[in-house]
Amino acid sequence: MEAMSYTPSGAELKLEDETFLSDDFLRQLINVGEVDILIGLPTHNNAKTIGSVVTTIRSGILRGFPRERAVIINADGGSRDGTPDLVTGVSIDDARPAANLYALRTLHSISTKYDGSAGSGAALRTILAAAELLRAKACLVMSPEAAHLQPDWISNLVHPIYRDGFDLVAPTYRRHKFDGLLTTNLLYPMLRALYGVRIREAYMPEFGFSGRLGSQFLGQNGWHDGNGQAGVELRMTLAAITGGYRICQSFLGEKEHVERRGSDLIPALRQTVGVLFSALETDFLVWSKVAGSKPVPTTGSEQELQLDPIRVNRKRLREMFSTGVSELQSVFQSILSPSTLTELQRIARLGEEEFHYSAELWVRTVYEFAASYQKSVISRDHIIQALAPLFRGRVFTFLVENRNASAIEVENNVEGLCLEFERLKPYLLQMWKSRE
Amino acid sequence: MREMIVSELSQAMHEMARGFAHYVPRLIVMLILAFVGWAIAYVVKVILRSILQFIKFDKLSENAGASQLLNKAALPTATEMVSRFVFWVTWLGFILLGVSVLGILGLQEQIASFFLFLPRLFVAMFILFFGLLAASFFSRAALLAAVNANVPSPRVLSLAIRSIIIVFVLSIVFEELGLAEQTMLVAFGIAFGALMLGLAIAFGIGGRDLAQRFLEEKFVRNKKEENEDELSPL
Numbered sequence A: 001m002e003a004m005s006y007t008p009s010g011a012e013l014k015l016e017d018e019t020f021l022s023d024d025f026l027r028q029l030i031n032v033g034e035v036d037i038l039i040g041l042p043t044h045n046n047a048k049t050i051g052s053v054v055t056t057i058r059s060g061i062l063r064g065f066p067r068e069r070a071v072i073i074n075a076d077g078g079s080r081d082g083t084p085d086l087v088t089g090v091s092i093d094d095a096r097p098a099a100n101l102y103a104l105r106t107l108h109s110i111s112t113k114y115d116g117s118a119g120s121g122a123a124l125r126t127i128l129a130a131a132e133l134l135r136a137k138a139c140l141v142m143s144p145e146a147a148h149l150q151p152d153w154i155s156n157l158v159h160p161i162y163r164d165g166f167d168l169v170a171p172t173y174r175r176h177k178f179d180g181l182l183t184t185n186l187l188y189p190m191l192r193a194l195y196g197v198r199i200r201e202a203y204m205p206e207f208g209f210s211g212r213l214g215s216q217f218l219g220q221n222g223w224h225d226g227n228g229q230a231g232v233e234l235r236m237t238l239a240a241i242t243g244g245y246r247i248c249q250s251f252l253g254e255k256e257h258v259e260r261r262g263s264d265l266i267p268a269l270r271q272t273v274g275v276l277f278s279a280l281e282t283d284f285l286v287w288s289k290v291a292g293s294k295p296v297p298t299t300g301s302e303q304e305l306q307l308d309p310i311r312v313n314r315k316r317l318r319e320m321f322s323t324g325v326s327e328l329q330s331v332f333q334s335i336l337s338p339s340t341l342t343e344l345q346r347i348a349r350l351g352e353e354e355f356h357y358s359a360e361l362w363v364r365t366v367y368e369f370a371a372s373y374q375k376s377v378i379s380r381d382h383i384i385q386a387l388a389p390l391f392r393g394r395v396f397t398f399l400v401e402n403r404n405a406s407a408i409e410v411e412n413n414v415e416g417l418c419l420e421f422e423r424l425k426p427y428l429l430q431m432w433k434s435r436e
Numbered sequence B: 001m002r003e004m005i006v007s008e009l010s011q012a013m014h015e016m017a018r019g020f021a022h023y024v025p026r027l028i029v030m031l032i033l034a035f036v037g038w039a040i041a042y043v044v045k046v047i048l049r050s051i052l053q054f055i056k057f058d059k060l061s062e063n064a065g066a067s068q069l070l071n072k073a074a075l076p077t078a079t080e081m082v083s084r085f086v087f088w089v090t091w092l093g094f095i096l097l098g099v100s101v102l103g104i105l106g107l108q109e110q111i112a113s114f115f116l117f118l119p120r121l122f123v124a125m126f127i128l129f130f131g132l133l134a135a136s137f138f139s140r141a142a143l144l145a146a147v148n149a150n151v152p153s154p155r156v157l158s159l160a161i162r163s164i165i166i167v168f169v170l171s172i173v174f175e176e177l178g179l180a181e182q183t184m185l186v187a188f189g190i191a192f193g194a195l196m197l198g199l200a201i202a203f204g205i206g207g208r209d210l211a212q213r214f215l216e217e218k219f220v221r222n223k224k225e226e227n228e229d230e231l232s233p234l
Helices: A002-006 A015-020 A023-032 A047-064 A083-089 A092-099 A122-133 A151-162 A181-195 A211-220 A232-242 A262-282 A314-327 A329-335 A338-348 A359-375 A380-401 A407-423 A425-435 B002-054 B057-064 B066-072 B078-102 B107-148 B154-177 B181-206 B208-225
Strands: A037-043 A070-076 A107-113 A138-141 A168-176 A207-210 A247-254 A304-306
Touching: A015 A122, A023 A107, A023 A122, A037 A047, A037 A083, A037 A122, A037 A151, A047 A070, A047 A083, A047 A107, A047 A151, A070 A083, A070 A122, A083 A107, A122 A138, A122 A211, A122 A232, A138 A151, A138 A211, A151 A168, A151 A207, A151 A247, A168 A232, A181 A232, A181 A262, A181 A359, A181 A380, A181 A407, A181 A425, A207 A211, A207 A232, A211 A232, A232 A247, A232 A262, A262 A359, A262 A380, A304 A407, A314 A329, A314 A338, A314 A380, A314 B107, A314 B154, A329 A338, A329 A359, A329 A380, A329 B107, A338 A359, A338 A380, A359 A380, A359 A407, A359 A425, A380 B107, A407 A425, B002 B057, B002 B078, B057 B078, B078 B107, B107 B154, B154 B181
Parallel strands: A037 A070, A037 A138, A070 A107, A168 A247, A168 A304
Antiparallel strands: A138 A207, A168 A207
């Protein structure tokens, strides 16, 4: 409560924000005063990469915005490897020699520990609250694992907000054609078909946003219910779309290949598909009126694909699909229509050569899952988990279809899938209304 | 002598008439209670049915696996079953109240014990319903986790979890009802032990190849797959 009297420049400090930020953190924010640019760094045991990330961010600020008041806010989830010390310990001189740059303003670095489990939305909430208190005009959130981060990423994300008045800058990357298959096969086409906005990376590891979007999202998102914490980056994209904010994309560069295991799929589904499905319920009045889709302004390339061959165990993907279809029959009976289930059972029996999970069948599957999620035919989390084996089947077909495909052919295949999602949107609406 | 017989007869008649006069109003009260009870029970049934339909109790019961059991036994829906049950319990309660008004010796105690038993019956039903719901939820969770982790025979695992929970719930239900507590305790121990032993035998001997494959997949294949790229979903 003491902090209220020290609030800088009359910033509207909400009681709710005040209580979850520590006194020490508030005191440091007050010392900083107002800023033009805020860079948020959510971390949790990222000592291996965070030093170079902070140095690159500082270089980016010095190079692109030497006259602006900037601050780096590190929201840490309780690291035990000294990550917060590495963030605050990087001096401005670390960035200067390499780039031959000179700062005209002090670049502050503040680290705070947020309450809540690591990786939850609590980190972003802390960053948003700090941005509101400091009245930041442009804010960025950077991934602490971004090993390929370049100084010009900062300019690419800040300029559209600071100079062109955009509210949300989503990134686009150069990445392997088989990376981000959940994004390519579900998130991008479904979000595009339903909301009518062609955002490639709606679940963004790095992104920029305006102070007004940040403030609005801070007040709007249900931070206290369990759902409001997962996939918060995607929630922010959806809030920007439904709130009518100006959105653009900015090409950043190569996205590093993050090593993942098969078990990562379920959390990824929860954070993306789960969030999207639950948002459909609240945003029904918005997406039900949208027809077709429009591209968003993009700086640089919309998508660049790397084509070098990689080894993938396709056989295992198909096996897990077939096992899933046969073992989860009782679960699928509650979720899918009889015709879709019969078709899935038919293709599950096919050999590797004949197996083909068509775009139309995949779209029907996803839409039926979305409608079942809305009706909570079984536990919603179980519905999301049940999608995993079917997604593996779709991935198998995508890998086979695009095994020798050029970048343009891959793009055409993704575009075909997107159009299928748009074409079958009335099917989802029909199910949605009939189930109401 | 004759006068004595007449006197005794008239006295007996008189007592019978007095007993009848004493009994008829109670009988009327009992009939009124039974009628009022029926009306109240009917209203309760209609209201309860509406509430259950509103909260989609049939869907909940389907999730719990109770609907499937009812279907197999050619019984009505869960909503109808609960509504009817409450109707009969309510009406029976009023009838027994009426019977107690009759003042029949020996019945009073039985009626009192019936009313004392009712809360336990409701608690037992509550435990049974939510126990079935939990069994269904956890068995489905295990099934999904096993399928997504590529564990062999996921349905066996799911069925085992379901059976364990149901056996456990039934033992609690019988204990709550106070029916054959000792027998149920022993039966539970035997059933639970048999289930565990069966699973151990099935997995260790019957499913030796399966166990071998599982262990190979767990420890050997991981090494093999280190040389293969994992696809990043996001």
